[in-house]
Amino acid sequence: MGGATFPEIEGGGSLILAWQVKNKKVLVVGGGEVAAGRILNLLNADAKVTLISPRDGLNPEVAYRVDHEQVEYHDKKFEPSDLDDPAITMVLTAIDDPEASSRVWKLCKEKRIAANIADVPPECDFYFGSVHRDGPLQIMVSTNGNGPKMANIVRRRIAATLPPNIGAAITKVGALRKKLRVLAPGDEQGPKRMKWMTKVCVQWTLEDLCEMSEQDMDDLLQSFGPDVVPSLEELKLGETPGQWQFDGSFGWACVI
Structure with a gap:
């Protein structure tokens, strides 16, 4: 492996999972x-x-x-x-x-x-654990049974550092992802969907995501084909790939 370094194993923890118990x-x-x-x-x-x-x-x-x-x-x-x-x-x-x-x-x-x-x-x-909940966002703090009260204190400290609108922003991202799956279905589109959604989450602010309307989502999705991410301001002003015309394959686009 040459000079590769890997994380040290730190035993004594728990495997923290989000257990799906819906209808169970x-x-x-x-x-x-x-x-x-x-x-x-x-x-x-x-x-x-x-x-x-x-x-x-x-x-x-x-x-x-x-x-x-x-x-x-x-x-x-x-x-x-x-x-x-x-x-x-x-x-x-x-x-x-x-x-x-x-x-x-x-x-x-x-x-x-x-x-x-x-x-x-x-x-x-x-x-x-001690859980912070804001819409779809859930953050759990576990002390692995050592100090439940401490888990509550740590959870409150973490929650106090979060933006107040983060839950709403995540809800909007979820809605955008669903629309994207309809626009670009199929496993072969999976990697591109993930990379494009990552760009949106990184380039847009939480405030932008909260403000995003259904029409903004539809306009933003027009840039998935050419794999670009316009700003919310550009979408509002109609200065972006507006627009883009696709051949249906998401392989190329031209501007009109």
């Missing part, structure tokens, strides 16, 4: 404050939540979710047979009984179901 069944055991936070995270991710907890153990927020039928609710204590449903993809427990929590953990291991046992890091296949 997740079982939550317990109905207290911790369960309330877990349920909110799951519902924000469009999961199908099944909750098992005696009614007298529900905190006000969890009771609200139950009363408004935002979760499938079973007013009882957990039983091993509750894990027999093959549709369950994940189990979260948030109960005050350590022995009962460990029993759930062992049952999940037997059935190969990913589980998180609140406040017991060794009995977790994954951890919940």
Whole structure:
């Protein structure tokens, strides 16, 4: 490899992923404050939540979710047979009984179901971090179970440095990407789409992206073929490849 250098391995971390649980069944055991936070995270991710907890153990927020039928609710204590449903993809427990929590953990291991046992890091296949949310933007800070409060402090510090309009800008970028896929479909166009979108994100400011209208998007897409990125001001003034005429292959263009 000659003089090549590579990153040093730093063990002890977690593989941080964005787990897609949309329309997937997740079982939550317990109905207290911790369960309330877990349920909110799951519902924000469009999961199908099944909750098992005696009614007298529900905190006000969890009771609200139950009363408004935002979760499938079973007013009882957990039983091993509750894990027999093959549709369950994940189990979260948030109960005050350590022995009962460990029993759930062992049952999940037997059935190969990913589980998180609140406040017991060794009995977790994954951890919940402190999350900042702004529209489509999500930033998670994890301490790998060492200090949840510190994760919250770090997350707040990071969030304070972000522009207030970054979520709206990302939403506009997502809409532009969808339009681009319609304009230039196919895997063969993939590399060019990625490079062109990168140029847009680098050359345009967050304010430009937020201000971009549907018409601006359509006008901007006219420059995909010749692989240029005009500024928003140029689009507004009509001073850009306006316009460009394509032969349909995105291989060349001429200016009129």
